[in-house]
Amino acid sequence: MIFTTKAEYGVRLLVDLGQAGGGDPVALKAIAERERLPLAYLERIVALLRKAGIVESTRGARGGYLLSRDPSEIRMDEVIEALDGPIAPMSCFIDDSTEGQKVVCSHHAIDDTGPCGTKLLWTRVQGGVVRALQQTTLADLIAFERGGVGALSTQRPVGEELPVVTA
Amino acid sequence: MIFTTKAEYGVRLLVDLGQAGGGDPVALKAIAERERLPLAYLERIVALLRKAGIVESTRGARGGYLLSRDPSEIRMDEVIEALDGPIAPMSCFIDDSTEGQKVVCSHHAIDDTGPCGTKLLWTRVQGGVVRALQQTTLADLIAFERGGVGALSTQRPVGEELPVVTA
DNA sequence: TCCATTCCGACCGCTGAAGTCGGCTTCCCG
DNA sequence: CGGGAAGCCGACTTCAGCGGTCGGAATGGA
Numbered sequence: 445m446i447f448t449t450k451a452e453y454g455v456r457l458l459v460d461l462g463q464a465g466g467g468d469p470v471a472l473k474a475i476a477e478r479e480r481l482p483l484a485y486l487e488r489i490v491a492l493l494r495k496a497g498i499v500e501s502t503r504g505a506r507g508g509y510l511l512s513r514d515p516s517e518i519r520m521d522e523v524i525e526a527l528d529g530p531i532a533p534m535s536c537f538i539d540d541s542t543e544g545q546k547v548v549c550s551h552h553a554i555d556d557t558g559p560c561g562t563k564l565l566w567t568r569v570q571g572g573v574v575r576a577l578q579q580t581t582l583a584d585l586i587a588f589e590r591g592g593v594g595a596l597s598t599q600r601p602v603g604e605e606l607p608v609v610t611a
Numbered sequence: 612m613i614f615t616t617k618a619e620y621g622v623r624l625l626v627d628l629g630q631a632g633g634g635d636p637v638a639l640k641a642i643a644e645r646e647r648l649p650l651a652y653l654e655r656i657v658a659l660l661r662k663a664g665i666v667e668s669t670r671g672a673r674g675g676y677l678l679s680r681d682p683s684e685i686r687m688d689e690v691i692e693a694l695d696g697p698i699a700p701m702s703c704f705i706d707d708s709t710e711g712q713k714v715v716c717s718h719h720a721i722d723d724t725g726p727c728g729t730k731l732l733w734t735r736v737q738g739g740v741v742r743a744l745q746q747t748t749l750a751d752l753i754a755f756e757r758g759g760v761g762a763l764s765t766q767r768p769v770g771e772e773l774p775v776v777t778a
Numbered sequence: 779t780c781c782a783t784t785c786c787g788a789c790c791g792c793t794g795a796a797g798t799c800g801g802c803t804t805c806c807c808g
Numbered sequence: 809c810g811g812g813a814a815g816c817c818g819a820c821t822t823c824a825g826c827g828g829t830c831g832g833a834a835t836g837g838a
Contacts, residue, residue: 445699445700445701445702446613446699446736447700447701447733447736449701451701452729455729455732456728456729459729533613534612534614534616534618535612536619560623560756561623561752561756562619562623562626562752563755564752565622565743565752568746569613569614569740569743571743572740572743573613573736573739573740576736576738576739577732577736579735580731580732580735584731585728585732588728588730
């Protein structure tokens, strides 16, 4: 499995929120019942989304959650990272956070000459995953769930794509 | 993590075998020492590759392993599947093996109208992974390890691509 | 007949995923 | 102004599977 249930439930929660339309806050209990997901677990999941600034909450009675932006502005790479943490093909595959997309392969670190062959493979795979996540927005998923396969931003303008690790 | 160490070690084993050139059989012990991997564990890994018909073995003294085909004929999707099993973005994502690439999303199975929104996302991600694996052969990795980034079949003829699950 | 090597099933510790629980805080509404 | 509905939060539990290890049997070259 590439993703955990956190990612799954979190995305479904967002889709549900998006379908609600952004009127007044939606209580988690309502979402849990509609999606048939454990409420206590959803609480922990939505907390991650809130910390990441993807949803906003209002406490107290008649409180609940709202998307903090338009669904078309919520990219799935951001969502998945918030829920599952950084996705890497292998544990040795570390995305250097110091601004560059430098990738470090830990084995053969000391003595070896040249990169290990698996690096090419992991890089390509991660590229495929990241690209898929970047090109999909919450609005896409909502549109898809409404049965319409059309109107998907399958190809978004090249300029908007984030830099991706390349082999 | 998308892949386990089985996949990692198995691929490195294959690269090592490929570099040996296909003369007489290579003992696992030699590979374990070169790659600094636990021998007992490698035994279990190479067994998977043998069952999948990717390597061939000769027993007894001076025995060992050989690639059963040319490295350029060994695609990584086949290798990874043999080592880690079928790769799916989520547990609910089942590739129907009855010849069609039909994908079944288990939740909302009974009452729901239309597909759940996550299906689109998982399908796109899996597409990205599968495509990356299909387009990479063992020969690519061997060439890469020899320091040469050139001569990679980065884009192989479209006609040769296997059918991929599409949204 | 050694001994190197493949083959195979049993076992095992640990980590992280998945989910629960109890209690606290917040704050709308009557 | 208080009760209850909702969010917030840390501690806890359970369990599968990953990442190995071990011991021994089968095989076959020298």
